[in-house]
Amino acid sequence: MSVAVKVNELVKVFGEVRALDDLIFQIREGEIYGLIGPNGAGKTTALRIISTLLTPTSGIVKVFGHDVVHEASEVRRLISYLPEEAGAYKNLSGSEYLEFMVKFKAEDKETVREMVGVAAGISGLGERLRDKVKTYSKGMKRRLLVARALMTKPKLAVLDEPTSGLDVLHSVHVRGVIREYVKKHGVTVLLSSHNMLEVEHLCDRLALINKGRIVAEGSPAELKIKYDASNIEEVFAKVVALA
């Protein structure tokens, strides 16, 4: 299986704060890879660098062989990024928003229509897609954004807290969509989450990040065995305590 994302000795410094400190990990093509860690561990910074939003202070990050600094435009063609606190243009309708977004990637009207149709299916918003985004609940908006991130069948979907702030029903829907859609289309996913249940059920492999470094990595099952824990939450607590 080829490498989708390669992060090597990644360092990011903001002023006097070392947000990432020799971060190293690899994601295989087609897998769902989870980054978990306490607040301020460097998860979002890592996702932002991989998504070409921030530039590394040092180190190398490659997405499907393309350098995120020197080949940023190539990387942007391959990825789809869902920020933790993403929003949508409130005065556009849901379908107008999806259409606006898909036009950056689709080359003809037929593909635009097809992808918007896919997004409508993923979001499950039905007729509400005709309404302006400002009338949506938080859950509806997040479903729209997840649909936006996946509708173009990106080679790599970078999802920062995909179910952040959602109630149980919306969370279940989003998790189901990610697992089903990703496996169906072979999309590689890198996600971060604070929800240990979510990562345990969704991710093929996990990395625990603390103070800008990977402190543990493996499949959920491997990690539970290694740390003698009954679930990932226990693994997390033990690893962070040790760090």
Add this chain to the structure above:
Amino acid sequence: MLRGFGNVVVKELKEFIRDPKMLIGMILVPALMFPVMGYAMRISMETAEESVKGISVVVMDFDGGGYAENLTEFLDIKGVTIVDPNTSILDEAVNYIQQHENVTGLIVIPEGFSSDISGDSATLYVYAAFRGKGAGESAGFEVLNALVEMYKRSLAQNTFDVDSWSVVKGKPVHVSPDALFGIMMTQYVGMPIGIMMLLIFAMQIAATSVASEKEEKTLETLLTLPIGRMTILAGKLVGSVIGTAIGALAFVIGWNYYMGSITSAFQEAPGVNLEAIGLAPTLTAYLLLGASLFVTLISALALAVSISVFAEDVRSAQTMVGYMYIVIIFPMIFMMYADINALPLPLRLILFAIPYTHPMLAARAAFTGEYLTAIMGLGYVIVFTFVVLYVAAKIFGTEKILTAKLKFRGFRFKRSKQSLANTET
């Protein structure tokens, strides 16, 4: 109860002092703008007083009679300097007063003036140069008119008529300087205010376009799409330019209609045509004003976009852009009240360095015909615009668009690296 009351008051004061918007609106603006306005008016009044103190007039005596000699002596006693233009041709004398800014006007005593006074049929011709230099300009010819009226009253029953003319761009026009100045005053005040409003409106649009992306959390997604940062910047600028171009077009059309109304109203007076006297703006004037306004708008938009990158939301962006209003309002006040060329050199240089002065100068050039200053100003604004666009492009091309923040602490801006890092991680 008192403790709770005090607690609320302290909280309210803290919120008031720490809110930049309140600070600008309620403290900085009155504390800075009113003294500036007062200074501009004082300069204007001083210019007017100076022109009154040392009033100089050309007297052309084609009569040579007793009353003519008497009038010249009267003016001399009143401290008026009689200037000799070394010509006996009216057109040359008219040109002379237009070209010499220290000369307020021309009094023509026609042949037979002294003998006609006895028959109540004499007419004295008074010409005043109209230069379009602002509100202070009227003082000179008001004094001249007052002196002539004073002399007229001193003659008791022997009286004469005064025929007032204005000299516009070297040509005599049969319009009283008072009436002409009254009309042009609306331009002195109206145009700078109009331009100021347009620039402020444009900056608000541009600042909001970036800040709302941040506030609504759409910017990060936009920046990861397969589209160049410069394309995004250009798209935002063009979108704002189209919006403000429509505004500018409406402004010029409205102004044209306004001028047209004045012209037609004026034409109702016998024998007067504002276009014919050269005070209705020409096509060149419109083009120059349009170009100056358009380029200044682009620079204002690019500047607003660059500034708003440092804001976290729309409110902060508008507050930050609000600081720029001072450099728009500043030239507006001076353009309304003072003759820019009569100001002290350092102040004049400051005003010329502010790009927003130049469309106001272009607007005034439409009346004065002094296109050279306006064209040079246009060149300066074009250079300034390119510099601002370059800065905006630099900001958009880096991660600063996401990470740059300015914190308002202790009356000064600084970048909070620690808080930045906390939000990033």
